[in-house]
Amino acid sequence: MVGLHRSLGRGRFRSAMSAVILGVGLTLAAPAAMAQDVLVLAAASTKNAVEKLASQFKAKTGATVTSSFAASSALAKQIENGAPADIFISADLDWMDYLQQRSLIKTDSRVNLLGNELVIVVPKGSTLKPDLSKGGKLAEQLGDGRLATGDPSNVPVGKYAKAALEKLDQWAAVEPKLARADSVRAALVLVSRGEVPVGIVYRTDAAVDPGVEVAAAFPPDSYPPITYPAALVASSKNAAAASFLDYMKSPDGMAVWKEFGFVPAPKAP
Template identity: 75%
Template sequence: MVGARKGAARRLMTAAVVGLGLLTAAPAAMAQDVLVLAAASTKNAVEKLAGQFKAKTGVAITSSFAASSALAKQIENGAPADLFISADLDWMDYLQKRNLIKVDSRVSLLGNELVVIAPKGSTLKPDLKPGGDLPALLGDGRLATGDPSNVPVGKYAQAALESFGQWAQIEPKLARTDNVRAALALVSRGEAPLGIVYRTDAAVDPGVAVVGVFPPGSHPAIVFPVALTATTTNANAVKFLDFLKSPEGLAVFQEFGFVPAPKLP
């Protein structure tokens, strides 16, 4: 009888220890989602990477895509975010000067190419050089690209057109969009005869064709930096950043047409 009582007590104690273990393990098992604000042109690649990361770790990635300028302003205004991927150095610098990113986490992640697109089947093929025919090819149509006052692709486009001496002719014909994907859509729908986007954007829309590539020296090097926000305490954000920088992560970006970040002087 005494032995039976001791056995029962032992079983109760074991159950209590197991139960306590489950309670203490529960918070660790609750994976914290990662909030990513990323340049619109990275959408397809980041979404694929998010799916792969979740499959590996169980951690969900919640992403918001827009122009880098809009996302940087959101972070400045206190929007919750763990990670920021910019389409140029300027908007990452903007946050860094305001102490809104973790500087030691910042890295130049990707590069890209600046291209001219036309609706699929178009016969337009601009000669991209000083004295070229891009202004004439537009005729009464508009050139779709991001707003050069704040959207990175538009800033690159302005620099390239200025280097060709064509900015004054083309500026009045711009269809200024809030982000690069909006410019892509205008051309894909045939609402603009030509547009300037990144090669990676052109690659994901079957409704457009690349009809010209700007020489790299005609505009500042295209660099996509990434960094953790200053306020994040999310350990999973560090893991996702490491995944983006890994050979596996970079291979996915290359699958969508991105290239390694150019080495800057």
């Protein structure tokens, strides 16, 4: 799983205390200082962009943004189980809906923030040209190798991947050869290290790993539009959180998302 990123300042956090949330170790600031921080739980694929946005936001406002990145499913479950958070960014609508149905987000703050594309990556220098034609031979091309993507039972990228392969009549053949990762970045690492010959990730993930290259892109109509919703968590009382959410969707914020390859959120049907 993609590691936890912490953006802790110096000095005023010397009295930090240790806490454990669902088995993930976190170092949290003392209550007085923690109230000034913004805690973001965000889909693994947003890591590089959120880190830059947090840095820019701190430069503009002085407020520290602390971020934790993992599969949207894992983060939603953390919030459901009481993990402290101010903002949740999901890589699909389902997990935001899951929290909204349980009154765990501030519904009036919810916004469809971003879009993305689904691609197949191979290790840098690979000559494999994945067959994404209707009824194609991707499973045969894998040979004894596996295809890495998020676990389709809960990880958004895996759910998108399953939908696309089903649309192309290739799911039944490919499913037995899946390497089911717990996040899109975990799947990316398997390809980058050459442990698997093929992976299905978002285009933005492929762009930040020099160890992979995009070998093919899925037809846009083969999977549901990839949508990243964001919202304030219902339990948050941090005024700075709303400011950071506003910043992420401002023109300056959207310029950062674009820099990392994200596209505008798909229009609602």
